[in-house]
Amino acid sequence: MDTFLQQLINGLVLGSVYALVALGYTMVYGILELINFAHGEVTMIGAMVALTVIGALVGAHVDLPGIVIVLAGVLAAIPACMLLGFTIERVAYRPLRNAPRLAPLITAIGVSILLQNLAMIIWGRQYISFPPILPRTTYHLGGATISVLQIFILVLSLVIMAALVALVQKTKLGRAMRATAQAPQVAGLMGVNINSIISLTFIIGSALAAVAGVMVSAYYGVAHYYMGFLLGLKAFTAAVLGGIGNLAGAMLGGLLLGVIESMGAGYIGDITGGFMGSNYQDVFAFFVLILVLVLRPSGLLGERVGERA
Amino acid sequence: MASLLEVHDLSVAYGGVKAVTGASFYVAAGELVCLIGANGAGKSSLLKALTGMVHVSHGTTKFQGKAITHLASHDIVARGIALVPEGRGVFSRMTVEENLAMGAYTRQDQAEIAADLAQIFELFPRLFERRRQAAGTLSGGEQQMLAIGRALMSRPKLLLLDEPSMGLAPLMVQKIFETLRAVSKKGVTIFLVEQNAKLALEISHRGYVMESGKIILTDTSAALAINPEVRRAYLGE
Numbered sequence: 023m024d025t026f027l028q029q030l031i032n033g034l035v036l037g038s039v040y041a042l043v044a045l046g047y048t049m050v051y052g053i054l055e056l057i058n059f060a061h062g063e064v065t066m067i068g069a070m071v072a073l074t075v076i077g078a079l080v081g082a083h084v085d086l087p088g089i090v091i092v093l094a095g096v097l098a099a100i101p102a103c104m105l106l107g108f109t110i111e112r113v114a115y116r117p118l119r120n121a122p123r124l125a126p127l128i129t130a131i132g133v134s135i136l137l138q139n140l141a142m143i144i145w146g147r148q149y150i151s152f153p154p155i156l157p158r159t160t161y162h163l164g165g166a167t168i169s170v171l172q173i174f175i176l177v178l179s180l181v182i183m184a185a186l187v188a189l190v191q192k193t194k195l196g197r198a199m200r201a202t203a204q205a206p207q208v209a210g211l212m213g214v215n216i217n218s219i220i221s222l223t224f225i226i227g228s229a230l231a232a233v234a235g236v237m238v239s240a241y242y243g244v245a246h247y248y249m250g251f252l253l254g255l256k257a258f259t260a261a262v263l264g265g266i267g268n269l270a271g272a273m274l275g276g277l278l279l280g281v282i283e284s285m286g287a288g289y290i291g292d293i294t295g296g297f298m299g300s301n302y303q304d305v306f307a308f309f310v311l312i313l314v315l316v317l318r319p320s321g322l323l324g325e326r327v328g329e330r331a
Numbered sequence: 332m333a334s335l336l337e338v339h340d341l342s343v344a345y346g347g348v349k350a351v352t353g354a355s356f357y358v359a360a361g362e363l364v365c366l367i368g369a370n371g372a373g374k375s376s377l378l379k380a381l382t383g384m385v386h387v388s389h390g391t392t393k394f395q396g397k398a399i400t401h402l403a404s405h406d407i408v409a410r411g412i413a414l415v416p417e418g419r420g421v422f423s424r425m426t427v428e429e430n431l432a433m434g435a436y437t438r439q440d441q442a443e444i445a446a447d448l449a450q451i452f453e454l455f456p457r458l459f460e461r462r463r464q465a466a467g468t469l470s471g472g473e474q475q476m477l478a479i480g481r482a483l484m485s486r487p488k489l490l491l492l493d494e495p496s497m498g499l500a501p502l503m504v505q506k507i508f509e510t511l512r513a514v515s516k517k518g519v520t521i522f523l524v525e526q527n528a529k530l531a532l533e534i535s536h537r538g539y540v541m542e543s544g545k546i547i548l549t550d551t552s553a554a555l556a557i558n559p560e561v562r563r564a565y566l567g568e
Contacts, residue, residue: 194436201422201433207384208420210404211413213437213485 062254
C-alpha cells in the first residue's frame, strides 16, 4: 500500500510535467497536423536558460530566497522559449505549409537535431546540476512522503492547464483557435488571421514547455543538452495516448503515462523477481505507445484519425 | 451608379489549368446579382478568387473603388465582404451560438452584436432552438441557415453565396431563397452563385451566365429568363 501511494504521487507529479509538454504537441497537431518533433528541445532550452540565470544569481551570492531565484529563471526561460517557438514555425515550417506532409515532419527532426547541437555548443556536454536552493521540506501522507517541490509542480501544472482550457473554451481568441483547427480557410473568411493564430499556438506551447523544462530539471536536479529527446518522446506518447489534437486528451494522457511509468518502476522488481529494476522505467512509456497504436490509434479521447471535418 | 464590386479581366488557374478566364462584371450597391452556370463552369473558383482563397493569376478586383485583388481572406473580410462557402463550411464541433459569434469576429460593438444575434434568431427560429447544439448535428438546411446567419453577423456590405441550394430539399431551398430576398430588401448587396438558374433568376435583378470559365452573357434577370439560349441550356427546355 505504501509503495502504491508513493508511486501514485510520484507518477502524478511526473505526469503533470508530461501533460504540459504534451499540450504543445497536441495544440500544434490540432491546427497544422504536424508533429513538431523539435518541441522536446524547446523544453530543454527552457531548462538551460533558466539554469543559466539561476546559476548566475547563485554565483553572485544574491541575497534572495531560493524560490525567488528559481522564479527569475522561469521568467527568463518563458520569453526565450516563446521567441524560439515563434522562430521555428516562421523559419522552418511556414515555408512548407503547402508541401507534402513528410517534408515538415523531416524538417521537425532536423530542427530537433540542430537545437541539440546548438545547446551542446553553448552549454557543453556535461550534466548541469540544479543548485540546491529550494526548500527540502517533506510531508507524510499515509505511508508515503511528498516534497514541497512535488506539491509545487503538481499545483502549478494544474493551474496552468486550467488557465489554458479557459483561454481556449471561453475567450474570443480561443474560439478563433478552435475555428482555425477545424476549418482554417473558413476561419479566414470570418476575418481570423490564420498565420497569427498559428504563431500564437507555437508561442503558447513553447511557454508551457519552458515551465515544464524548469520543473523537470528541478525535480531530477540536473539538465543536459540531450534531455529534451526522451522527454519529448514521452510527451508525444502522452498526447497520442489521450488522442492527439485533443487538449483534454493531452492532459489525461500525460497524467496517466506518468502514473503508468511510476507504477511500472515501482513494481517491476517484484514482478520479475528482481530480474529487472526500476531502471527499466522508460520501457513502459513506449510499451504504452505501441499498445495504443495497435489497439486504439485515435487515443482515449480522440474521435477522428486521418479525416477531418 | 457607383459599383460596390468591380471585377476586371479576372483569371484563375490551378497548376496551368485555367478555371476562370478573363471574367469582368460588377455589382452595384443594393443589387441582387446572380451568376448561373453548369457544374464546373468556374463559378466557385471565381468566388474563391474574390475572397482570397485562391491565387488570382490575372486581372483586378476592386471593392468600394479600392483594389483587393491580392489581399488575404481576413483582410478582404474586414472590408465588408462575407462569403457563405460551398458546402456551408460550418464549424461542426462548435455550437450554433459559437458559429454565429465567429461571424462577428471582426466586430467590437458588443451591444450591436447582441442585437444582430437576436435578429438572426428571429429570421431563423430553428437556430435559436438549437443554439447550444454542436453545428455538426444540424440538418443540411439548418446548417445552410447557420452559414447565412453567420455571414450576416459580420454586417457585410456585400454578401457572396456559393450554391446555397446544393443538397437541400425543395421546400428548404424555397425557404432559403425567400430569406435571401428578405435580406436583399433590407439593403444588403448580394452576389449569388447558383446552379438552380430558375430560382436564382426569379429573385435577382441582373444575371451573368458562365460557361467553361468565361462569362458569356449578361442581362436583367427577367430578360435572361426568357432568353432562348438560357432556357435551353439552364432551364431545361
